Each structure stands twice: as structure tokens, then as C-alpha cells.
Amino acid sequence: MSYDKLKKPIEYLKGVGPQRGDALKKHLNIFCYHDLLTYYPFRYVDRSKFYQIREITPDMPFVQMVGRLTSIEVVGQKQTQRLVAKFTDGDELIDLVWFKGVTWMKKSLSVGPEYIVFGKPTEYNQRVNIAHPEIELNTPANRVLNTALQPVYNSSEALKSRGLDTKGILKLQQTALEELKGAIPENLPDSIIKKAALLSHDTALQAIHFPPSVDMLNKAKNRLKFEELFFNQLKLLKAQNYNKKQYQGFVFEKVGEHFNTFFKEYLPFELTGAQKRVMKEIRADLGSGRQMNRLLQGDVGSGKTLVALLTMLIAIDNGYQTCLMAPTEILANQHFATLQGMLKDMDLNIALLTGSVKKAQRDVIHKMLEDGSLDILIGTHALIEDKVQFKNLGLVVIDEQHRFGVQQRARLWKKNDRPPHILIMSATPIPRTLAMTLYGDLDVSIIDELPPGRKAISTAHRFESSRITVFGFIREQIALGRQIYIVYPLIEESEKSDLKNLYEGYDVICREFPRPDYHVSIVHGKQKAAEKDAEMQRFVKGETQIMVATTVIEVGVNVPNASVMVIENAERFGLSQLHQLRGRVGRGADQSYCILMTGYKLSADGRVRIDTMVRTTDGFEIAEVDLKLRGPGDMSGTRQSGTEDFKLVNLVEDQKILSYVRSIIIELLKKEDLDANPSYKMLNDYAVFCQRNTGVWSRIS
Ligand code: ADP
């Protein structure tokens, strides 16, 4: 059985045609039959019961009745004009009322035939009536559409005006399912269907649009969720398997002189237990002969950078070059300064390459990369320009990768015959389910322990009325020799009003903390790089005590002496951003504080975000809450491609199915060569079909 019929363009379906076809494409991304069938209802209304008019009271939710119209009249003048149809079930009467589309409704209704009416009862002039009910002839065809559980589809005004309201869409589903009867291929192998006790693919599609019972609906949902997760995980786990088998990695077999010297002489502290464990995991990868693809997750300040440095030293000891990519110039500069500082007494060549590096210097760097004399290159995406050629790049470290596109990573790859080992560092903790779906092709290491001696950051929520007290607190902290961040929201760096807020805030701070006793830095994304850098440096050197900034300081800035983070309009920030910002303090030995300033009016979500921040500093816990609030699509700018595939799956609720699916696939891949065994051919067929599917492609462009 092939997918040709499911691939058929939607305009060919009876009842669609070119105009509705265009509307379906434009508003619902429905391009072919398959897109339609996987456009699932978002809820169901129970229409199993028919009511007698005398049973109906205004407090009831939706009710359904069968009966006839006895009169159809337009009443009232201009503004109050409405259509009133008297409806009877043979026993009592009830008014059906329309305020809109009066002329059209009047034409389409008639006295005599039997109708099915469905709507919400309300009280009007001490009588019950129903405004704008759904009404249709009681014909066998319409009865089929009125199944016990009536699906409800998302639609839009534009679609409704073309007759594609929820009923219209359901009608199309019915037509498509009839036309495709017996022609919907099964996409899972028998063995798995049996093992997981699943409905067949076509039964499930039929039942999700026309559920004969609640039980069948649940089975259908379960099957279709299973399937979504199955193909998502299959792709990732196959890719991982393939990488492991196929790509020879450079073998870094020894720990050599540089690593040992650094470890013995220059490492300023003991590794934490978590750092040691992660180093072991990385070393196993590097010695395995396979290419490493590892995600290193750890909260801000957990010591990922040090792990990266140690890994780089191993690469260098084995005769290879390494590079570290950062998402912003500020971060690249900071990494460069940190690493240069830590390696200053060692015989290694390390350079920084960003957009601001001058041509002459750039040429020198290019040359040193090509002749192999440069050991470590740090930079922004200037690193993946075509001109940059390494002699023998063996390891790439990517910091905060969620800001690097997948394609950018691919470009880096092409610079070698053999792919370099890749270590991705992420300070955005990702809930387990998301990690499995987004990074299912990567191995994951987690640093779940902070370096010793850190005191937990104390977090408080304060309203505007406490500002004076907050300023007093800041003065006390400065008197103790500490430094302060005050962050303003600037969601889009171009928003003028936000920038105005920032400058107003800056003026207030300068007045409250006047010279010569106090000095204040200001940093935002609209500044020239040099100016920004100068302001930043003043703060780093301790020449200024307060830094007023936007979220440009979110990532990576490391000033251990800064102990207070004040976040203005904290309700406007997302959870992961708040967490990142808070991570800027608590880096030294002193007790640190985070103060979340908000107005009195907080949305429900805003309140949950603030409460969560006050309650916990655990990044993974915060990420779970974030996932629940925002849904996976919006999560912290993580790699999106995985989650868009899910139409039914909810990563918060469906964790169990996900784990189950994953375990089944891992077992399957161990036992079978799916590409060689004809019993599993349907898996590849379906994956290919989904990839080629017109809808999916046009969605990308
Ligand atoms: P991350 O990159 O995970 O945010 P960093 O590597 O920047 O964290 O480390 C944060 C701070 O903690 C740095 O000042 C670093 O020198 C220090 N640090 C890292 N590992 C340890 C350790 N094992 N013991 C003490 N301090 C450490």
C-alpha cells in the first residue's frame, strides 16, 4: 500500500475545491489528505443525549433536542432586530433567537421538517431561550455527524466564512475517511502493535474524528500519541546509532603533558564530584573511536567551562586543535579572558576571533590555524565563516548552543573530513522529556552539584512601595564592598519605550546613588561594542558599584564580587530568563540576594513565575514549571524542530508514553537491522512520506 492517496492535494477532496483549499492551506497548514486527517479535534462535546424542552433550565450547559419549527419571524427594529423561530418537540415550545445573519438564517430555515437543535439555554424575560443554536435537518447523513462525542476543531473567522466551521471540517473528515477506506497504510510493525496493544492506524484515525465511545477515543488518542513519539524517537535514536557505527571519531587515547601540568600545577581548586563524573564520561567518548556528541547540562556557575577546558587540553595533548564558540561577543571575550588567565603560564597558543577583530589580526589567526600553530580558538559565529580553515580540528565546544542553529553546527562540521568531537554546554536546564525529544540524538552529561562554599541565593519579591527599603539595602551591601546589578526588561532590543525605561531607571539610580561616593555603569544592546565593553570593564574592575543593564548581561558575565541582582518589572521576564539572570550573582563566597520588583497587578502566570523563583533555585525544577506554563514550543529557545511534529502529544502529560516508546525502540534497534528487514519497511516508508509531505515542506519555506 502506498501513500499516494494520502498525499493527494486537499483541493481534490469532494467539498473543498480551490478556494477552500487555499484557505485550508493558509490558515490551518492543511495541504494534503494526510494533513487533514491529522488535524485533530481539540475537544469533544457530549451529544449522546436528546432533551425534552420541559427538562431544560437556563443553568444547563449545552443541550440537544429534536423537533420542528412552528413559526419563523423577524421582530424588533434596526438595532434590536432579530430572528425568532418557535421550536417544538410536540410537547412544549422554546424560542430560538438569532441577532446576526438574520436574513440568511430566515432564508435557510423552514416550517415543517424535523431539525436537530444544539445550543446553550439562557434566560430572557423570565423565559428560557437559545441564542444562535446549531440547527440542521434531522437526516441520516447529519445523524452520522452527530456522534455521541462531537469533535470540536479550531477554526478561524476566515474559514468559517467559507463554511469551514467545526461542522464543516468534520464533514471533510468524513468524506476523506470514506474516500480513503482501506487505503491508509499501517505505519507500525505488527509486533509492536501487539506488544503495546495498539489500535491500527486507520481505526485510530477514524475513531479520533468519530469516536463511538469514550473508551475508543482514549485508545485512539493513545495510539496516535504513541505513533508521534515513535517516529520522533526513531529518527533520533537511529541517527545516534548511525553516528556511533558510522562516523569514526578521532581517538584521543592519552592524557598528556598539558593536561597533567595544568591539573597538577594550575588548577586552583578540587573538581567537584559531578565534574569528575562528567570528565570520566567525556574521556570514555574520546577514547572510543566514535565521534562524541555530548550535551553538558549544568546550572549557571556549576563549572562547565572548566570541564570544557580540561577536554580541550586532552585534544591538544593528542595533537589536535580546538575551538570554543559562544553566542555573543561579550561571552566570547569573557571566555577568552578566563581561559587565557587560567592558561597564562602554559605554553599554548590561544586566540579570539569575533566580528570586531581587525583584519591584520584576523589574517594572523587564519594563518596560525592553517599551519596548526594555534591550539585554541575562541569566538562567535565569525568562527564558522568559510575563510576559517583549521589544520586539524579535533574538538568543538559550543557554549549555550540553543542560540546556535543546527545549520550553523553543520557548517562547522564541513571543515573536516572526519567530524570533530562535539561538546555542547547548556546552562538552560531542560526537563527530561524535552531533552529526550529535542536532544535524543545526543548523549547527556549533567553537572548537578555546585562548587563547594557557595551559599544559596536568597530571593525576595518586592512591590514598588518597598523601593526605598530596597535602595537602603543596596547601600548597606555597597558599604560591605559588594556590587549590584539592576536589570530592566528589554524584550526586543529595538523597543524604544523599553530603552526609555532603562534610561529613566538609570537617572533615578544616579540620583539615589550620587558621585563621588557611588559610580554607576550602564550597558545595553544598542551601545557600540567598544562602549559596552568599556562600561562592562569598569564594573568588572570594581570602579563602578552598580551596573544598570538589560538582559545583555544574561549570559556568562562573571563578577564574583557582585552579590545583589535587582530585576525590575520581573513579571515581564520568562522563568528561564529570570533564572539565568539570578545566576549572575552567588558566584563568590558572600551571601547573595535576588530581588524581584513587580507592580501590584500580576497575571496568574506571572504570579507562578515569581513564586517559583522565590521558592527554589533548582534549575531543573524551574524548567519543569516553565514547560508547564509555556508548553514545549516556546521553551527557552531550544531546538524547535522536534516539538513541532507533535500534534497530539503533550510533553508534560505524556512522559510515560515517551519513556515506554523510547525503551521499545532501543530494544528494537539492538535486535534488528530495520533498514534490511522487510518486516520493518513501513517504518521507513512512513518517515519518508512525512518528510516529503508537501505540507511539511511548504511549512519550512
Ligand atoms: P558555568 O560555565 O557552568 O556557568 P563556570 O565554569 O563559569 O560555570 O564556573 C563558575 C565559577 O566557579 C568560576 O569562577 C569557576 O572558576 C568556579 N569553579 C568551577 N569549578 C570549581 C570547583 N570545582 N571548585 C571551586 N570553584 C569552581
Ligand code: MG
Ligand atoms: Mg559558563
